[in-house]
Amino acid sequence: MRLIAISVLLTCAAYAQTPAINAGGVVNTPGASSTQAIAPGALVSIFGSNLAGAMALSDSVPLSTKVGGVSVTIGGVAAPIQFVSPSQVNIQAPWGVPVSDSSGPAQVVVTNDGQGSATTTVTVVASAPSIYAIGGQGIVVNADGSLAAPANSIPGITTRPAKIGDAAGLILFATGMGAVDSSIQDGANSADVTRNTLTQPTVTVGGVAAQVTFSGLSPQFVGVNQINIVLAPGTPTGNAVPVQIQVNGSTNSNLVTIAVSQ
Numbered sequence: 001m002r003l004i005a006i007s008v009l010l011t012c013a014a015y016a017q018t019p020a021i022n023a024g025g026v027v028n029t030p031g032a033s034s035t036q037a038i039a040p041g042a043l044v045s046i047f048g049s050n051l052a053g054a055m056a057l058s059d060s061v062p063l064s065t066k067v068g069g070v071s072v073t074i075g076g077v078a079a080p081i082q083f084v085s086p087s088q089v090n091i092q093a094p095w096g097v098p099v100s101d102s103s104g105p106a107q108v109v110v111t112n113d114g115q116g117s118a119t120t121t122v123t124v125v126a127s128a129p130s131i132y133a134i135g136g137q138g139i140v141v142n143a144d145g146s147l148a149a150p151a152n153s154i155p156g157i158t159t160r161p162a163k164i165g166d167a168a169g170l171i172l173f174a175t176g177m178g179a180v181d182s183s184i185q186d187g188a189n190s191a192d193v194t195r196n197t198l199t200q201p202t203v204t205v206g207g208v209a210a211q212v213t214f215s216g217l218s219p220q221f222v223g224v225n226q227i228n229i230v231l232a233p234g235t236p237t238g239n240a241v242p243v244q245i246q247v248n249g250s251t252n253s254n255l256v257t258i259a260v261s262q
Helices: 002-016
Strands: 020-028 043-049 070-074 081-084 088-092 106-112 120-122 140-142 170-175 202-205 211-217 225-230 238-247 256-261
Touching: 020 106, 020 120, 043 106, 070 081, 070 088, 170 238, 202 225
Parallel strands: none
Antiparallel strands: 020 043, 043 088, 070 106, 081 088, 106 120, 140 170, 170 225, 202 238, 211 225, 238 256
């Protein structure tokens, strides 16, 4: 009887550790865009349960495809991992994942300590932009390094409104802009060479198109897009002016806000 009881306990323990991905739990890391899809090369968050035994971070660049005993595949391709925890895993979608137009949704599997989750699917599109933000405030940076937010609005961070027509411009951080003009290894940053996105976005600020002077990969951060803009005359002013990325006239990012002054 004792051996039977131990066997039951071990079986239950193994079952409890089986990872499970939430329904709709594969999303862009910064926030959902209107496409509800991901793009090759983008940073993606997977939400669920028993996804990892404990919290752990990748300690290398290029990112490893196994962290804390956890691995992830998208479309059968091993994904570089940024971060794992029992309820959330952050990865980079491999650059070679086919878009769903040609192959259907991509299958996603999380494996934790040798146990694989049930397969879920996610739509992959050429571009699915998503802008980074803190509580709705866009991570959009002035040329002097200050955040384009109302002055003194965030403790410990230098903030000031962006200025219309300032030639030094702004830097917007996003993910999901898709393919670039020079190949790059999965999990690597772009410190070796400047890489431009193949698709030139439109960035609207208060509904007015800004001048886009660069759209490519950030040299420092894996899977992060950097878009440089100059605010156009006629851009509305205020402490919460909406910013959005548009690609091909229809693929729209999440909405974030920045502060703008004359």
